[in-house]
Amino acid sequence: MGLVVRADGKKSNRRAVYETLRRKVLTMELPPGSALSENELAAALGVSRTPVRESLILLSEEGLVQVFPQVGSFVSRVDPQKVADAQFLREAVELASLEDLPAELDPDLVAELEDNLARQRRPDIDREEFFALDEAFHHGLLRLSGHADAWTTVVAAKGHLDRARRLGLYDAPSPVEFAGQHVEILRAVREGDTALARQAMRAHLRAVFEDVERIRARSPELFSSNSASLPTRRNVVVWE
Amino acid sequence: MGLVVRADGKKSNRRAVYETLRRKVLTMELPPGSALSENELAAALGVSRTPVRESLILLSEEGLVQVFPQVGSFVSRVDPQKVADAQFLREAVELASLEDLPAELDPDLVAELEDNLARQRRPDIDREEFFALDEAFHHGLLRLSGHADAWTTVVAAKGHLDRARRLGLYDAPSPVEFAGQHVEILRAVREGDTALARQAMRAHLRAVFEDVERIRARSPELFSSNSASLPTRRNVVVWE
DNA sequence: GGACCGGTACTTGTATACAAGTACTCGTCG
DNA sequence: CGACGAGTACTTGTATACAAGTACCGGTCC
Numbered sequence: 001m002g003l004v005v006r007a008d009g010k011k012s013n014r015r016a017v018y019e020t021l022r023r024k025v026l027t028m029e030l031p032p033g034s035a036l037s038e039n040e041l042a043a044a045l046g047v048s049r050t051p052v053r054e055s056l057i058l059l060s061e062e063g064l065v066q067v068f069p070q071v072g073s074f075v076s077r078v079d080p081q082k083v084a085d086a087q088f089l090r091e092a093v094e095l096a097s098l099e100d101l102p103a104e105l106d107p108d109l110v111a112e113l114e115d116n117l118a119r120q121r122r123p124d125i126d127r128e129e130f131f132a133l134d135e136a137f138h139h140g141l142l143r144l145s146g147h148a149d150a151w152t153t154v155v156a157a158k159g160h161l162d163r164a165r166r167l168g169l170y171d172a173p174s175p176v177e178f179a180g181q182h183v184e185i186l187r188a189v190r191e192g193d194t195a196l197a198r199q200a201m202r203a204h205l206r207a208v209f210e211d212v213e214r215i216r217a218r219s220p221e222l223f224s225s226n227s228a229s230l231p232t233r234r235n236v237v238v239w240e
Numbered sequence: 241m242g243l244v245v246r247a248d249g250k251k252s253n254r255r256a257v258y259e260t261l262r263r264k265v266l267t268m269e270l271p272p273g274s275a276l277s278e279n280e281l282a283a284a285l286g287v288s289r290t291p292v293r294e295s296l297i298l299l300s301e302e303g304l305v306q307v308f309p310q311v312g313s314f315v316s317r318v319d320p321q322k323v324a325d326a327q328f329l330r331e332a333v334e335l336a337s338l339e340d341l342p343a344e345l346d347p348d349l350v351a352e353l354e355d356n357l358a359r360q361r362r363p364d365i366d367r368e369e370f371f372a373l374d375e376a377f378h379h380g381l382l383r384l385s386g387h388a389d390a391w392t393t394v395v396a397a398k399g400h401l402d403r404a405r406r407l408g409l410y411d412a413p414s415p416v417e418f419a420g421q422h423v424e425i426l427r428a429v430r431e432g433d434t435a436l437a438r439q440a441m442r443a444h445l446r447a448v449f450e451d452v453e454r455i456r457a458r459s460p461e462l463f464s465s466n467s468a469s470l471p472t473r474r475n476v477v478v479w480e
Numbered sequence: 481g482g483a484c485c486g487g488t489a490c491t492t493g494t495a496t497a498c499a500a501g502t503a504c505t506c507g508t509c510g
Numbered sequence: 511c512g513a514c515g516a517g518t519a520c521t522t523g524t525a526t527a528c529a530a531g532t533a534c535c536g537g538t539c540c
Contacts, residue, residue: 012309012523038492048525053492057294058301069252069492070531085389092336092390093329100328149325150332153397252493278522288495293522310501310522 013047018055020045025064025075026162032077032222036065064159077224078164080216086158087209091202093154094138097145098197101189105144113140113186120179130175131166137182141189164212167219181207254291257281261295265304265315266402272317272462276305304399317464318404320456326398327449331442333390334378338437340385341429353380353426360419370415371406377422384429404452407459421447 011019021041024030041052056073059065063082067073119125120133139151181204188197216223251259261281264270281292296313299305303322307313359365360373379391421444428437456463 014523037490039490042525049492050524050526054294054297056492057298061298061301067492068532070490071533072491081389085387085393088336088340088387089333089390089393092332096328096332096335147325147328149321150329153325153329153393157393254493277520279520282495289522290494290496296522307522308502310520311503312521 012051014051014054017041017045017047017051018058021055021059022062022064022159025059026159026166028163028166030075032075032163032224034075036073036075038073062156062159076160078160078216078222079224082160083164083209083212086161087205087212089157090154090161091205093147093150094141094201094205095198097142097147097150098189098194098201100145100147101192101194101197102145103192105190109140109144110190113137113144116140117179117183117186120175120182125175127175130179134175134178134182141185144189161212164215165208167215167222178204178207252291253287254294257285257287257291258295258298260285261299262302262304262399265299266399266406268403268406270315272315272403272464274315276313276315278313302396302399316400318400318456318462319464322400323404323449323452326401327445327452329397330394330401331445333387333394334381334441334445335438337382337385337387337390338429338434338441340387341432341434341437342385343432345384345430349380349384350430353377353384356380357419357423357426360415360422365415367415370419374415374418374422381425381429401452404455405448407455407462418444418447 021030021036030036036056038049038052038056042049045052056065056067060067060073063079064076065073066076116133116137120130120137139148142148142151181200185197185200185204188194188200261270261276270276276296278289278292278296282289285292296305296307300307300313303319304316305313306316356373356377360370360377379388382388382391421440425437425440425444428434428440
């Protein structure tokens with residue numbers, strides 16, 4: 001009987017390609033509208049079409065990529081409707097989790113969150129680093145209430161939101177404001193004040209969302225218009 | 241400029257295979273633990289491995305299928321943890337949506353929901369039909385508050401919950417009880433009593449969840465135990 | 481100059497071939 | 511009879527070949 005758990009250290013090729021592409025899309029290294037040729041990507045990444053294609057299918061399920069049969073695959077524009085959906089879902093999940101906080105918080109997790117916040121407030125914080133810490137903070141709050149796995153769903157749904165947020169951070173009032181909100185949330189959580197925690201969390205998430213609207217007014221070309229917006233093949237890469 | 245929207249009537253081969261497999265898993269036609277050979281499925285469905293394989297990848301992302309490299313693919317057992325996660329997510333989303341109901345409800349949608357409930361209460365209701373109506377009812381409530389698209393995420397996450405629910409319905413106190421709860425929810429929604437609607441919805445979803453626990457006590461073999469539970473290849477199909 | 485029209489080069493969708501690895505089977509040995 | 515071990519038949523992962531279809535490009539005709 002082979003009960004080999006097989007926590008393979010080596011990821012499959014597909015996994016590696018998927019993670020690479022997803023990262024490049026979320027960081028805007030592959031901006032909205034970019035053409036993604038399976039052949040080109042395969043050649044560039046040194047693999048065959050198969051893992052590339054399977055990764056694109058997964059990304060299209062997440063809504064980060066659009067695949068048009070016999071035409072091409074493209075990085076999705078930021079769809080305001082999907083951004084709003086992600087915002088709603090995230091708010092619903094994170095607020096609900098605050099109501100399931102245990103009476104006794106896990107001290108290790110609390111310490112980890114405090115440490116996280118301390119690093120967020122460093123004056124010379126790098127924006128990418130702040131983004132990673134922000135992710136870890138919200139994930140940690142979910143773990144605190146025993147709903148760590150719900151984070152996976154939130155992450156999958158909020159790809160569009162992340163891209164917009166990442167843009168917003170670049171000219172935001174600076175991450176300091178958000179870090180302050182994080183501190184406020186954690187304080188309420190530690191004091192067991194669920195109502196206050198919910199209020200602070202809601203205000204925080206809404207502030208993030210308003211950031212998105214602001215950036216949309218400034219860079220409308222990254223957002224999808226009303227139409228289906230079928231991009232032309234290699235004409236005008238829309239960027240750079 | 242080709243603005244062809246292309247709402248292709250003919251689905252791709254992969255889409256068809258995916259939908260077929262997902263339906264068979266959710267209806268227990270392919271019970272938990274079943275071996276899913278890419279070659280066998282391809283031959284049975286009259287296609288090549290490619291669309292089958294791509295479908296299995298998508299199903300594994302949903303958690304409905306487990307793929308073990310070089311070993312085999314199997315229908316996932318119902319994981320109580322994932323069932324609980326889906327329950328939490330569903331509750332969070334559906335309760336949150338109740339708070340976003342507009343002052344003036346869409347009369348067409350309300351009529352549709354009332355009609356749905358009327359059919360749910362038919363005495364000779366078939367269980368499969370009730371299940372479909374139940375899905376449509378909850379989806380309709382989300383549409384009422386403008387969060388129709390969140391349903392997609394809920395659906396994707398609650399596959400495990402659905403399988404357990406489908407089992408539960410077979411010896412439930414009868415769908416009549418659930419139908420009554422639906423009536424109660426809709427009445428509160430129509431009266432604009434958000435608090436009451438939330439309370440009724442929560443009670444309803446919790447009742448569904450308890451159903452799952454009950455069925456688990458009766459058919460533990462369909463649920464995953466603590467271990468990784470690597471199923472043997474074709475020994476003991478575990479069913480039939 | 482402008483519209484049409486066919487060739488061509490690209491795209492994704494599907495089928496197939498090969499590679500790497502696992503588990504069962506059955507003979508062999510002690 | 512039991513344990514071991516090589517062979518074999520299967521699995522998924524990857525690479526490649528072919529099919530069907532779209533868009534661009536350039537010549538031609540009006």
